[in-house]
Amino acid sequence: MSAPTPSTLPFLALFMAVLLPGCGPKGPGYTSATHDMVAELESLVADADPMQNPWDNERRLAILNAQPVPNDPVQKLQLQGNVAQEFLLSGRAQLAATAFELMIKNVEDAPEIAPDGYVTTLRQLLGLAYLRLGEQENCIDAHVASACILPFDPSAEHKNTRGARSALETFQALERTGGATSTTRYLMNVAAMALGEHPNAMPSGHILSPEQMLGPHTPGTIEAFPDVAGNIGLDVRGLSGGSITEDFDGDGDLDVVVSSWGLLDQMRYFSNEGDRGFVERTQAAGLEGQRGGLNMKHADYDNDGDFDILVLRGAWLGRAGYYPNSLLQNQGDGVFIDVTSEAGMLSFHPTQVAEWNDFDGDGFLDVFIGNESTRESQHSSQLYRNNGDGSFSDVASDAGLDMVGYVKGATSADIDQDGDPDLYISMLGEANRLFENREGRFYEISAGVQRPYNSFPTWFFDYNQDGLPDLLALGYGGDMDTLTLALTSSGARTAKPTIPRLYRNDGDKTFTDVTESTGLEVFAKAMGSNYGDLDNDGFPDFYIGTGDPDFRSLVPNRMFRNNDGNGFEDVTLAGRFGHLQKGHGVSFADLDSDGDQDVHIVMGGAFSGDVYHNAVFQNPGTGDNKAIVVELEGVSTNRAGVGATIRAVIGDRSVYGTVTTGGSFGANPHAVHLGLGKATRVDSLEITWPWNRGTQVFTDLEAGQRYTITESSERLASRVATQ
Numbered sequence: 001m002s003a004p005t006p007s008t009l010p011f012l013a014l015f016m017a018v019l020l021p022g023c024g025p026k027g028p029g030y031t032s033a034t035h036d037m038v039a040e041l042e043s044l045v046a047d048a049d050p051m052q053n054p055w056d057n058e059r060r061l062a063i064l065n066a067q068p069v070p071n072d073p074v075q076k077l078q079l080q081g082n083v084a085q086e087f088l089l090s091g092r093a094q095l096a097a098t099a100f101e102l103m104i105k106n107v108e109d110a111p112e113i114a115p116d117g118y119v120t121t122l123r124q125l126l127g128l129a130y131l132r133l134g135e136q137e138n139c140i141d142a143h144v145a146s147a148c149i150l151p152f153d154p155s156a157e158h159k160n161t162r163g164a165r166s167a168l169e170t171f172q173a174l175e176r177t178g179g180a181t182s183t184t185r186y187l188m189n190v191a192a193m194a195l196g197e198h199p200n201a202m203p204s205g206h207i208l209s210p211e212q213m214l215g216p217h218t219p220g221t222i223e224a225f226p227d228v229a230g231n232i233g234l235d236v237r238g239l240s241g242g243s244i245t246e247d248f249d250g251d252g253d254l255d256v257v258v259s260s261w262g263l264l265d266q267m268r269y270f271s272n273e274g275d276r277g278f279v280e281r282t283q284a285a286g287l288e289g290q291r292g293g294l295n296m297k298h299a300d301y302d303n304d305g306d307f308d309i310l311v312l313r314g315a316w317l318g319r320a321g322y323y324p325n326s327l328l329q330n331q332g333d334g335v336f337i338d339v340t341s342e343a344g345m346l347s348f349h350p351t352q353v354a355e356w357n358d359f360d361g362d363g364f365l366d367v368f369i370g371n372e373s374t375r376e377s378q379h380s381s382q383l384y385r386n387n388g389d390g391s392f393s394d395v396a397s398d399a400g401l402d403m404v405g406y407v408k409g410a411t412s413a414d415i416d417q418d419g420d421p422d423l424y425i426s427m428l429g430e431a432n433r434l435f436e437n438r439e440g441r442f443y444e445i446s447a448g449v450q451r452p453y454n455s456f457p458t459w460f461f462d463y464n465q466d467g468l469p470d471l472l473a474l475g476y477g478g479d480m481d482t483l484t485l486a487l488t489s490s491g492a493r494t495a496k497p498t499i500p501r502l503y504r505n506d507g508d509k510t511f512t513d514v515t516e517s518t519g520l521e522v523f524a525k526a527m528g529s530n531y532g533d534l535d536n537d538g539f540p541d542f543y544i545g546t547g548d549p550d551f552r553s554l555v556p557n558r559m560f561r562n563n564d565g566n567g568f569e570d571v572t573l574a575g576r577f578g579h580l581q582k583g584h585g586v587s588f589a590d591l592d593s594d595g596d597q598d599v600h601i602v603m604g605g606a607f608s609g610d611v612y613h614n615a616v617f618q619n620p621g622t623g624d625n626k627a628i629v630v631e632l633e634g635v636s637t638n639r640a641g642v643g644a645t646i647r648a649v650i651g652d653r654s655v656y657g658t659v660t661t662g663g664s665f666g667a668n669p670h671a672v673h674l675g676l677g678k679a680t681r682v683d684s685l686e687i688t689w690p691w692n693r694g695t696q697v698f699t700d701l702e703a704g705q706r707y708t709i710t711e712s713s714e715r716l717a718s719r720v721a722t723q
Contacts, residue, residue, distance in 0.1 A: 034286065034337055037338045037340060041292065053317075058608055064082055077113055088128070088609070089609055090609045097130050124174065127184060127187065128187065130166040138159060150573070157193075158194045161195055167188075182484035185208075186483075188206070217571065218571055218574065222574050223574075223621075224575060225576055225618060226618055229615050232591075234616050236258060238611055240602065241260040241604070242257075242293060242295040243585030244256070244309065244661075245588075246307050248285075248307055250333065255334065256269075256278060256591070257270070258602055260604065267296075271334065272591070287328070294584075306330040306331075306333075306334075308329050310356075312325050313351070315352035324348055325345065327345050343390060343391050343392050345384055349369075349372075349382075350377075357412045357643055358691065359420075364388050366383065366385050366386050367392070368382070369383075370409075383396040405430060407426070409457050409458040409473070411663075414645075415434075415460070420437040421437055422435060424458060428456065431451070432458075448510060454498045456474055457663050458472065458474065461540045465656055466565075468505035474524070475500050476527070478525060480553050483525070502520050524544045527583060530587060532668065532673065533588075535622050535625055536675035539563075541562050541568075545603075546583055547605065549605055549606035554581070556578035557577060557601070558572045581604070582605040582606075583602075586602075588668050590629075595627060598619050600614070626704050628676065640670045642659050646672050649684045650676055650682055655675065657673070680702070684698065685698045687709055
């Protein structure tokens with residue numbers, strides 16, 4: 001019988017929560033269709049075989065613990081390893097550490113039952129289990145806002161030191177015995193920081209400063225953004241998921257909706273109550289029982305003046321990913337009902353990708369859904385045409401978009417300024433694809449935007465403010481070993497992590513790769529990401545949520561500030577954005593209505609034990625820089641004006657914006673926030689409606705205002721946008 005190999009930490013993962021009673025929701029928004037969806041989701045999980053799904057950690061652990069202990073010592077060691085791994089992945093770090101220590105003793109007492117190097121691997125896992133124990137006891141159970149943010153503030157240092165202390169000692173022992181790797185050295189630095197003993201506790205030659213862990217940065221260009229999620233009621237704990245910021249109940253304040261990707265993890269709705277902060281009203285919103293969803297995208301698909309939500313499910317699951325999405329219709333006051341089946345959108349595919357736009361020019365929003373295909377499990381992407389009566393028809397084949405691939409992002413913009421939205425699709429493991437829209441049918445064009453080949457979130461934005469939509473595609477290739485090797489001067493020459501690609505729109509259906517010249521040749525393994533304007537200077541900045549499911553992956557999230565359209569500066573350290581926890585859905589939004597944009601991000605990983613608190617980085621203020629907010633109301637165009645462009649002329653410069661929710665993983669409000677720099681007035685404001693439906697111009701507008709503009713109307717409604 002062959003000797004066992006320790007179970008490795010999987011690259012991709014899904015946590016499916018312990019089943020909850022399938023009694024269905026009651027109260028506002030309750031319909032039979034909502035009940036049917038809730039029951040369907042619970043049934044799918046109940047019928048799944050946990051042993052065929054390596055990400056169902058809770059139920060896998062229960063099954064493994066129920067197995068009889070084999071008499072054969074090799075088989076016994078294999079079972080112990082499987083149980084120890086599930087202890088770790090399900091969040092039972094102390095039990096995992098105890099199990100790994102017992103395995104180490106057993107192998108040291110009987111070396112013949114394991115291959116060479118087995119004990120070293122177990123010690124690496126032991127150090128990780130102890131580090132996770134310290135995180136659970138300090139950063140999660142005794143959470144403080146500064147926890148896990150580089151560089152560690154004294155308030156973030158661990159008060160209960162047993163986990164980090166044992167992790168540090170385990171990693172130090174690996175260094176002495178020759179079992180260290182670039183990743184264990186990286187984690188040793190993290191453990192020393194958590195104890196407040198960095199760099200003194202580090203062996204000579206292996207000290208990593210926060211600057212090295214982040215890469216080149218620009219100090220002092222912005223002030224620190226404190227995490228205020230706990231102060232305002234938004235520090236909810238969960239796994240990876242989506243973030244939406246929007247005024248769902250029509251009271252003028254931005255609300256927040258979050259998801260957690262466990263297939264029975266509850267979506268949560270938080271109403272903005274002004275000075276009272278955010279109050280959860282999930283049940284009152286009719287969302288009880290709406291579970292799971294790695295991502296969500298919202299839109300006013302029925303043109304009734306409020307925003308609806310599309311929940312996307314099944315991502316990363318491959319053959320096990322046959323889960324339905326949910327279309328949730330807003331009843332006008334922030335109460336939702338499930339209309340998926342009624343709308344003709346009930347289907348079963350793995351996805352987290354959707355892009356709303358009026359792709360055929362009929363005044364109603366359609367939606368592209370990019371599904372994930374593998375060699376064993378094929379899922380064509382879908383284009384749901386809005387029929388204008390609340391229903392949709394899948395026209396992907398007729399429109400040329402029934403492509404098959406591992407789709408991880410999608411974004412749309414009018415790249416050639418002909419009035420209709422074109423579509424870019426980000427793929428994992430193959431070339432990205434750009435499709436030109438020709439009267440509702442799509443034709444692939446090369447345009448030089450295929451890279452990176454391991455691509456994830458993506459979006460169009462006008463980074464240089466020349467009136468043309470440029471394109472950013474963020475990379476997801478490379479693992480922790482690649483990253484940590486790249487942090488050292490010797491390893492930087494051999495490690496080849498995937499870098500993002502920024503493409504400047506040349507105005508002739510081609511793009512130029514300006515990644516290097518704009519300072520973005522950086523490794524940031526991107527998951528959730530989005531863009532906004534941190535300093536109200538009129539140039540879009542962006543935040544990258546980083547990491548992967550690997551428990552070793554404690555990679556700082558990163559913020560990049562736009563330097564007047566000439567390039568980007570890494571302001572992660574200056575702004576205190578370098579959170580080590582895994583970042584997912586990101587939204588830029590003025591949550592406190594003070595005239596500048598804050599940043600909301602869903603934190604948490606994939607395995608059931610990798611939970612964390614969501615964060616809200618509050619903007620400290622933009623000094624003399626001001627902004628205006630423009631909200632559009634379409635008439636012949638879709639009601640929210642998606643796809644319309646806005647140009648604010650200020651002296652000899654122009655500031656451009658487009659009605660969109662921003663990046664492909666996370667969702668900003670539809671109202672466009674335009675930074676004006678130090679200008680106090682706007683000379684003219686020009687609205688160009690999509691599908692060549694006309695242009696409106698308004699003159700002499702005041703900064704610091706929120707303007708509502710109705711298509712074809714000469715009237716301009718405004719109210720103060722700041723407090």
